[in-house]
Amino acid sequence: MELEQLNESIENLVWQWANPGNALEKEVIGLQTIFDSIPALVFCKDTNNTIIRVNQYFTEQTGLRKEELEGQTVFEVCHIEKLATKNWDDDKEILKTGKPKRDIIEPLITDNRRWLSTSKTPIYDKKGEPVGIAGFSFEITGQKKVEKEVLQLRKELAHSNRVTIMGELAASVVHEINQPLSAIRNNAQAALHLLQNPQTNMPDLKEILFDIIADNKRASDVILRVRDLYKKQDHKKVLLDLNELVQEVFAFLKNETITRNVSLKLLPDKTIPLVTADRVQLQQVIMNFILNSTEAMEEIMPIKREIAVSIHRAGEEKIGLSIRDYGRGIDKKNLLRIFEPFFTTKPGGIGMGLSISRSIIEDHGGEVWAENNENGGASFHFTIQVMGGEENGVS
Amino acid sequence: MESLESIVFVVDDELSVRRSLFRLISGIGFKVLTFATAAELLSQMPCNNPSCLLLDMRMPETSGLELQSQLAEAGINIPIVFVTGYGTVPLSVEAMKAGAVDFIEKPFDDQKLLDAINEAIKRDKIARTNSKNIEIINARLNSLTPREHDVFSLVVQGFLNKQIAHELKLSEKTVKAHRGRVMKKMQAKSLADLVRMAEKSSC
Numbered sequence: 001m002e003l004e005q006l007n008e009s010i011e012n013l014v015w016q017w018a019n020p021g022n023a024l025e026k027e028v029i030g031l032q033t034i035f036d037s038i039p040a041l042v043f044c045k046d047t048n049n050t051i052i053r054v055n056q057y058f059t060e061q062t063g064l065r066k067e068e069l070e071g072q073t074v075f076e077v078c079h080i081e082k083l084a085t086k087n088w089d090d091d092k093e094i095l096k097t098g099k100p101k102r103d104i105i106e107p108l109i110t111d112n113r114r115w116l117s118t119s120k121t122p123i124y125d126k127k128g129e130p131v132g133i134a135g136f137s138f139e140i141t142g143q144k145k146v147e148k149e150v151l152q153l154r155k156e157l158a159h160s161n162r163v164t165i166m167g168e169l170a171a172s173v174v175h176e177i178n179q180p181l182s183a184i185r186n187n188a189q190a191a192l193h194l195l196q197n198p199q200t201n202m203p204d205l206k207e208i209l210f211d212i213i214a215d216n217k218r219a220s221d222v223i224l225r226v227r228d229l230y231k232k233q234d235h236k237k238v239l240l241d242l243n244e245l246v247q248e249v250f251a252f253l254k255n256e257t258i259t260r261n262v263s264l265k266l267l268p269d270k271t272i273p274l275v276t277a278d279r280v281q282l283q284q285v286i287m288n289f290i291l292n293s294t295e296a297m298e299e300i301m302p303i304k305r306e307i308a309v310s311i312h313r314a315g316e317e318k319i320g321l322s323i324r325d326y327g328r329g330i331d332k333k334n335l336l337r338i339f340e341p342f343f344t345t346k347p348g349g350i351g352m353g354l355s356i357s358r359s360i361i362e363d364h365g366g367e368v369w370a371e372n373n374e375n376g377g378a379s380f381h382f383t384i385q386v387m388g389g390e391e392n393g394v395s
Numbered sequence: 396m397e398s399l400e401s402i403v404f405v406v407d408d409e410l411s412v413r414r415s416l417f418r419l420i421s422g423i424g425f426k427v428l429t430f431a432t433a434a435e436l437l438s439q440m441p442c443n444n445p446s447c448l449l450l451d452m453r454m455p456e457t458s459g460l461e462l463q464s465q466l467a468e469a470g471i472n473i474p475i476v477f478v479t480g481y482g483t484v485p486l487s488v489e490a491m492k493a494g495a496v497d498f499i500e501k502p503f504d505d506q507k508l509l510d511a512i513n514e515a516i517k518r519d520k521i522a523r524t525n526s527k528n529i530e531i532i533n534a535r536l537n538s539l540t541p542r543e544h545d546v547f548s549l550v551v552q553g554f555l556n557k558q559i560a561h562e563l564k565l566s567e568k569t570v571k572a573h574r575g576r577v578m579k580k581m582q583a584k585s586l587a588d589l590v591r592m593a594e595k596s597s598c
Contacts, residue, residue, distance in 0.1 A: 175453065175480045179409055182480075182501035186415035189505040193422035208418065215411050258455045 014134040015123045018044035018053040041137040049073040062110045078109035094122050095130050115144045161356045162229045172255035176222045180215035187212050235278040243268040249286045261302035262294050267310035281360045288353040289323040289380045296327025318383040326377040399444045401516050405429040406436050407451040433457035440471045447515030452479045474515035532596045535581050546573040551593040
C-alpha cells in the first residue's frame with residue numbers, strides 16, 4: 001500500500017516536471033535536479049507515443065542524448081519494431097482503461113539484452129481528459145539472469161534425475177520391449193509355417209498380422225515413453241486426469257515391481273477435476289516416490305510388499321496424492337530433512353530425487369511432506385493446485 | 396502308450412506371447428495348452444501324455460522358479476524348458492541346477508524351440524518307459540514267495556547254487572528248483588537279464 005502511494009505521488013511529480021506550465025523557473029530547475037538524480041529511467045509521453053521528457057539516467061542508460069529522445073516517438077527511437085509495438089500497445093491499454101500498469105517486464109528500448117521492470121500510469125488534465133503517460137523503469141537484468149540460471153539448473157537436475165530413474169529401470173524397459181519383439185518373431189515364424197501348408201486360409205494369416213501390428217505398437221509405445229523421459233524439453237502444463245497419470249506410471253513400473261515382488265494398488269477418485277500440470281514432471285515425482293518405497297521394502301517379506309497410491313480432494317483448489325508403503329519407515333530426525341538437496345540415507349544415493357520432486361510440486365502450486373504410518377511404513381503426500389502454478393515466464 | 400499324443404504346456408503371463416507361442420508350437424506339430432498362471436497349470440497336473448512344460452521365468456505372483464519347485468514337491472516330473480528374457484542368466488543357472496532340460500532366450504528361432512521341445516519330450520518318454528518297466532519288474536518281484544525271493548537276491552549277487560544251498564540251509568536240488576521258478580516268474584531269459592532287472596528295481 002505504501003509503495004502504491006509512493007508510486008502515485010512520483011507519477012504526479014513526473015507530470016509537473018514534464019509540463020512545468022506556470023511554475024517558477026526555480027521550481028523547474030529544482031524538479032529537474034531531483035529527477036536527474038534518481039537512479040531509474042523516468043519518462044513522460046503524450047497520447048501519441050511521443051516522448052515529452054526523460055531524466056538524465058534515461059539518457060545514460062539508452063546511450064542517447066536528450067534531443068534524440070524528446071520530441072521523438074518510441075517507434076523512431078526503438079529499432080526493434082516488435083518491442084516498440086508492445087510498448088505502444090501497453091500505452092494504449094493504459095489510456096483506454098485509465099488504470100496504471102505496474103511491473104511490466106520489458107527490454108530496454110535500445111538494447112534488448114537488458115531487462116527493465118516498468119510502471120506506467122495515465123495522466124489527465126483538469127477536465128479529466130487523458131493527456132499523456134508517466135512512468136519509470138528499474139533495470140532487472142542481473143536478477144533476470146540469476147532467475148534464468150536457477151531455472152536452467154533446475155531443469156538440468158530434473159533431467160539428470162529422470163536419466164537416473166531410467167538407469168534403474170533399464171532392465172525392465174528392455175524386458176518390456178523384448179516381450180512384444182518375441183511375440184512378433186513367434187507370430188512371423190508361425191505365419192511362415194502356415195504358408196508352407198497349401199490349405200492355409202487367409203483369416204488365419206490376417207489374425208497373425210493384426211497381432212504383429214499390435215505388438216509392434218506396444219514396443220514403440222515403450223520407446224516413446226522412455227524418449228519422453230529422456231528428452232530435454234521445456235515442459236508444458238496441460239489438462240490431466242491424475243487417476244490416469246498414476247495408471248501410466250504403474251504401467252511403466254509394472255515389470256520393475258514384478259521383479260522386486262512389490263504389488264501396486266491405486267485408490268482412484270473419479271470425481272476429481274482435471275489438473276493443469278506437466279505430465280512428464282508429475283510422472284517423475286510419482287516414480288521417485290514409488291521407487292523410494294520399493295527400496296524401503298527390500299527387507300520385508302515379499303508377500304507384504306505393497307504400495308498404495310490414493311488420490312483425493314484436498315480442499316477447494318487442491319488435489320492430494322498419497323503414496324503409502326510398508327517399509328522400514330523414515331528415521332524421525334530425518335523426516336524434515338529428506339527433501340533437502342543432497343540429503344540421502346542410501347549408500348549409493350546422491351540425494352536429489354526428493355528435493356527435485358519438491359521443487360516440481362512447488363512449481364505446481366502444491367506442497368509435499370512425509371510421515372511414518374502408525375502401523376509401519378512411511379507415507380509421502382503431495383498436493384497440487386487444480387489450476388496449476390503460473391507458467392514460469394522465463395524460458 | 397506310444398499312441399498318446401505329446402502335449403506342450405505353456406505358462407506365460409502375457410496374452411500376446413501365449414497366443415504367438417500357441418500358433419508357433421501347434422504349427423510345428425504339437426498339441427499345445429497355454430496357461431496364464433502357475434495355479435492354472437497345476438490344476439491340470441499330472442498329465443498322462445508324454446509332455447513338457449515351456450515356462451516363462453519372470454511372472455507376477457508365482458515365478459517360473461517357484462513353479463518348478465512346486466512341481467518337484469508334488470512329485471510331478473514334467474521336463475521343463477525355461478523361456479527367459481533379458482538379465483535372467485543367474486536365474487537360468489539356478490533353474491538348470493534344479494533339473495530344467497534347457498533354457499532359451501527370447502526372442503528365439505523356431506528351430507531352437509523345436510529342438511528344446513523335442514529333447515524335453517524325448518526325456519519324458521524315456522522316463523515314462525523306465526518307470527513303466529520298473530512297475531512291471533516290481534509286480535513280478537511281488538509274485539515271488541519269500542523263499543524264492545531269498546534265492547533271487549543271492550543269485551543276482553553272483554552266488555553259485557552250492558553256496559546258496561549252504562547259506563539258506565537247503566539242498567542244492569531244492570535251490571535249483573527255486574531258481575527255475577524265479578527265472579520263469581521274472582521272465583528272465585538269462586542270468587544277465589535277471590541282474591539287470593534287479594538293478595532297475597532297486598533304483
